[in-house]
Amino acid sequence: MSHHVLSLLVEDRPGLLTRVAGLFARRGFNIESLAVGTTEVEGLSRITVVVSVEGLPLEQVTKQLNKLINVIKVVELEPETTVQRDHMLIKVKTDAASRSQVLEAVTLFRARVIDVASDALIIEVTGETAKCQAFIKVLEPFGIKELVQSGVLAIGRGSKSITEKVLK
């Protein structure tokens, strides 16, 4: 099983997400995470999708995506030349005794507390997938009550932009 981060530049059209997600489902490609949002260009959105492929080559995934009329461009983002980030909000059970330990972990992982209740904290953490996973491991013993996360976001390093060529 290998994981790949794909970045899709797409036209912002109704049903676009259904087309992309449906394609993954019916061709048996696995989506590990998905993040969608508008871009610096009006009418264009960007989808960052982490896929795991087994057996079949990634090429088949990108070719099928390229066949979708509203998909303008598909690129694979290699870890070496891209910046990749996960974003999570975590609600952790705390009491007077455990709070300081949790706060210590927050500092170590350069996370942030964004809400405080007498028996819980909400913590925000951003970073590469591995770091976020490690942070969760540390928090687990205290009791994670709720966890929400964005899909992986990724962008190529340097000054080049994937929208550039398309707009010409």
Next chain:
Amino acid sequence: MANEVLTGAQAIVRSLELLGVTDIFGLPGGAILPTYDPLMDSTKIRHILVRHEQGAGHAAEGYASASGKLGVCIATSGPGATNLVTAIADAHMDSVPLLAITGQVNSTAIGTDAFQEADIVGITMPITKHSFLVTKAEDIPGVLAAAVLIATTGRPGPVLVDIAKDAQNGKAEFVWPPKIDLPGYKPVTKPHGKQIQAAAQLIKEAKRPVLYVGGGIVRAGAHLELLELAKIIGAPVVTTLMARGAFPDSDPQNLGMPGMHGTVPAVTALQRSDLLITLGARFDDRVTGQVKTFAVGAKVIHVDIDPAEIGKIRFADVPIVGDAKEVIAELNAELNADLKGTKPDIAEWWKFLSDLRTRYPLGYTQPDDGKMSPQFVISRIGELSGPEAIFAAGVGQHQMWSAQFIKYERPNSWLNSGGAGTMGYAVPAAMGAKVAQPERLVWAIDGDGCFQMTNQELATCTINNIPIKVAIINNSSLGMVRQWQTLFYNSRYSNTDLNTGTDTIMVPDFVKLADAYGCLGIRVEKEEDVDAAIKLAMETNDRPVVIDFIVGRDAMVWPMVPAGLSNDAVQFARDERPVWEEGEEE
């Protein structure tokens, strides 16, 4: 000059006229009613009222497949639209350029479970090349122009345009030509020069090359380029189920159809080849059998307009993305320059194949029940009708026999449902073909099962003066399924009896049914009456003709590669495998 203001409905009709559409198959209902009003006044578009929307879809497919033009069908929302689904799926599998227009409830009612609301865009997303939902009158010309462009260029396919009723009733300035904005759609048609050279190199080195020809050649209209290529290199040609007619059957280089019911020489040529020159074919499982044992010694040149087909099933040593017509023309130029009139020496290969062809010709045995042999009937239809006719088949044994025993000489003369295997395709497809090519003799060669799925379009044919000929190959059963039951389920015939044969209660009686539809109905039970019936059908052009050919039910389609097995296991008759010469068996 100010642009004319039209209703959305008028804009639909005007756009279609300007896009060159001359024939539409459809059936109205509430959500598409606004469009049917101006359609009535169009002098450029003939609308043919079908009896079931599936028939409209297949008719549009037959129209497209017979002529190479776009086929158009139209239906109302909800059930009208869902009735088109089977035909849309069929067109998707066989890359048929099809435009399906559906009415939708008012845009303000979408999402409320309104009367006859169905999310047809959502339902057909996996089976269309693309789809549009139109909610504003001003978007209509642009969307229809884009839809036609997408359906007819690149790898052709079905495009659905779902138009809300309020968009049809709304008004907007009619701007033509509209701006087509498809930044994500750029089909590659011109091949890469380096790949052409690489392909030519492999061809020159090959000792056992085969031209593996698929339906893409028919869709691309690349048959003349193919003929030239075949003559330059002298290699054997196999034409898949979708490509029958892409290369003349009368040409000695044509080994016939490969695959599950392919000829022994065609199946074996692929299996033993050292170079598959794959042209607009997609390594379908019905051709390859078990993929891992398919043509293991062959390198592959794969030419396709759809990059996703290349490498999907089989690795391509030389992948070439492009329009088959352009690719083959360039390949021919390259080979002509390289070979300077000489030919690669493949005499050994031909010796092997010619021997197979002599030893394992297509054939059949007489049924034991004293009834006519279906292969004989189908052969006679082909022989008496000649290569200028069009033959549309249903799905089943009769389809395979029609692919095997009719000799095709030109592309677009053989229409069938290859990828989807849709029973019910034949009658409406033949109707569509006859509308597209009224001068041609058009046969539907149908099964007694298939015929019962869409025969109501005979009413459409009679009323609209579309005199098709229907040959029902009546074996009183779902024959192909029965064949599998004979071979793989110990002859336990679970639910395959249709009771349409002469020794049954004959429900329905196809001759009476034909009569009820205003067609000429003929029953033929003896081989000596076959020719006269076919000739009478060919002479009768004031109404459709239905011939009920009563054939033996135990006839089977041979050769056969049992599903999932290697092509090496091809049997030319039950339990009979070709005998390989000493040393041939690996």
